[in-house]
Amino acid sequence: MIADRDDRRRLFLRCHSNIPDPDRYLTKWFRDAPVAEIKRENVKDFFRWAFLNTGEPDPAYDEELEEYVGEMEKLLGRKLEPGRGDAQCLRLTLDKVEMLHRSLIWYLCVFIVDTLASIYLRFYSFDFHRTSLLQFLAVFPTRLLNLFNAYRSPARALTYWYRPHTSKTRLPVLFIHGIGVGLYMYIPFLADLNAQDSKDPSDGQVGIIAIEIMPISSRITSEAMLKDEMCEEVHCILKAHGWERFTLVSHSYGSVVATHLLHKPKIASKIGPILFVDPVSFLIHLPDVAYNFICRKPTNASEHLLSYFGAKDMGVAHTLFRRFIWSDNALWKEDIQHHRVAVVLAGRDIIVDTNTVRAYLTGTSDWSLETESWENGIWKGDGLDVLWFQDLDHGEVFSRRRTRKRLVDIVSRFTADE
Structure with missing residues (x-):
């Protein structure tokens, strides 16, 4: 995790300004999940991994995650539905390693x-x-x-x-x-x-x-x-x-x-x-x-x-x-x-x-x-x-x-x- 919040915010804004298709961005990070299933808490889960490198909620970072979600909503041009849907985001360092054996x-x-x-x-x-x-x-x-x-x-x-x-x-x-x-x-x-x-x-x-x-x-x-x-x-x-x-x-x-x-x-x-x-x-x-x-x-x-x-x-x-x-x-x-x-x-x-x-x-x-x-x-x-x-x-x-x-x-x- 990037230790300093200001550094994380700078990285977020730099990434945020280089997203050509926000809807596709979320859909692909959420493994082709239907848009209706990508709700506000799901997006928080994604940003929690992407910028904090954790899957565990921590009240100390709630304000920061709210800021990121708010910026994402501005980019989407719509409000994210409250709650949590069935969508699962791709979290490389946290998900189970997907591999196949070789002969x-x-x-x-x-x-x-x-x-x-x-x-x-x-x-x-x-x-x-x-x-x-x-x-x-x-x-x-x-x-x-x-x-x-x-x-x-x-x-x-x-x-x-x-x-x-x-x-x-x-x-x-x-x-x-x-x-x-x-x-x-x-x-x-x-x-x-x-x-x-x-x-x-x-x-x-x-x-x-x-x-x-x-x-x-x-x-x-x-x-x-x-x-x-x-x-x-x-x-x-x-x-x-x-x-x-x-x-x-x-x-x-x-x-x-x-x-x-x-x-x-x-x-x-x-x-x-x-x-x-x-x-x-x-x-x-x-x-x-x-x-x-x-x-x-x-x-x-x-x-x-x-x-x-x-x-x-x-x-x-x-x-x-x-x-x-x-x-x-x-x-x-x-x-x-x-x-x-x-x-x-x-x-x-x-x-x-x-x-x-x-x-x-x-x-x-x-x-x-x-x-x-x-x-x-x-x-x-x-x-x-x-x-x-x-x-x-x-x-x-x-x-x-x-x-x-x-x-x-x-x-x-x-x-x-x-």
């Missing part, structure tokens, strides 16, 4: 994919930095690299792949992946980044640290680190390699970790340009990310894949339900105003309401901005670029050579921003 065959597949990823990354000149033997035993499927690799991670629990930085004129790259099977889907992107150096070998190579977040990588392992611990682990790695300034690149859930780093002054001061691909942290107070991961009934292949292999994985589910503190994960334009930033959005994203995020980032008051002029296009602002890929889904920008090249070009420009 040994599935984990055998994860082991094979992880082994292939390791072979490819070694081929592309990345060195694996392992944890201790004790940490090795805490990850299933087993990772043989932890037994035979000579490089030890300076962090307690965070493993990563490292390409040494030798360039004297360009910045190195810190890459943070999203939910999936680790770094496997990003190997072509990392390989393309490496290939850029072959065009001008005289300056040396751009270093890359690609961290691995095991709890969101289809593994049975320990719970995800909280914000402060993750930041300390990353800072420990950066310090060990002597990186005083770097380009930050994140995908999907990686934007959550990137947000934490931006909120830590001792790390934020080292962050140079930033590339966000399919970020989930912008406008995280809106229900779309949580609803699409947890509540939505899948209707097509992509949604079924996300639900079964993504959201219902035990590590991912525990991370979302017990480690996903939305107020810590929220990223606002003001947080990035001192950085050169590019944000890549997909028009058919099944997780993020990218139309609304795009409108927020570009500063338009039209939340339903038409997309004709944005097809595979770019919007340029003061230090902020927004790239729009109309026909792509979440994560697909990495799977197509043409769109992946645009990401590589951005990173190449950013690394030259010494």
Whole structure:
């Protein structure tokens, strides 16, 4: 919980001013409940979780909750019906964790994919930095690299792949992946980044640290680190390699970790340009990310894949339900105003309401901005670029050579921003 009431109120008003459709906002946070069942006490329950992180009524906060409900009524343009209806709101840190078991065959597949990823990354000149033997035993499927690799991670629990930085004129790259099977889907992107150096070998190579977040990588392992611990682990790695300034690149859930780093002054001061691909942290107070991961009934292949292999994985589910503190994960334009930033959005994203995020980032008051002029296009602002890929889904920008090249070009420009 945010300790200070004034800070909570500022956060509430900031969220409140960025709700394009108030009725949809409530309906989705209340798991598609009928509007008639979302009454005044139900909305108090929601705000009690959202801003106080509790489900227990406390008279000390009654006045504050009344204020929030009153502001919500103004936004809705109507009074909420008194009492309590049957609607149940989504409360990630309080609700029962929704997960499904996985078979040994599935984990055998994860082991094979992880082994292939390791072979490819070694081929592309990345060195694996392992944890201790004790940490090795805490990850299933087993990772043989932890037994035979000579490089030890300076962090307690965070493993990563490292390409040494030798360039004297360009910045190195810190890459943070999203939910999936680790770094496997990003190997072509990392390989393309490496290939850029072959065009001008005289300056040396751009270093890359690609961290691995095991709890969101289809593994049975320990719970995800909280914000402060993750930041300390990353800072420990950066310090060990002597990186005083770097380009930050994140995908999907990686934007959550990137947000934490931006909120830590001792790390934020080292962050140079930033590339966000399919970020989930912008406008995280809106229900779309949580609803699409947890509540939505899948209707097509992509949604079924996300639900079964993504959201219902035990590590991912525990991370979302017990480690996903939305107020810590929220990223606002003001947080990035001192950085050169590019944000890549997909028009058919099944997780993020990218139309609304795009409108927020570009500063338009039209939340339903038409997309004709944005097809595979770019919007340029003061230090902020927004790239729009109309026909792509979440994560697909990495799977197509043409769109992946645009990401590589951005990173190449950013690394030259010494």
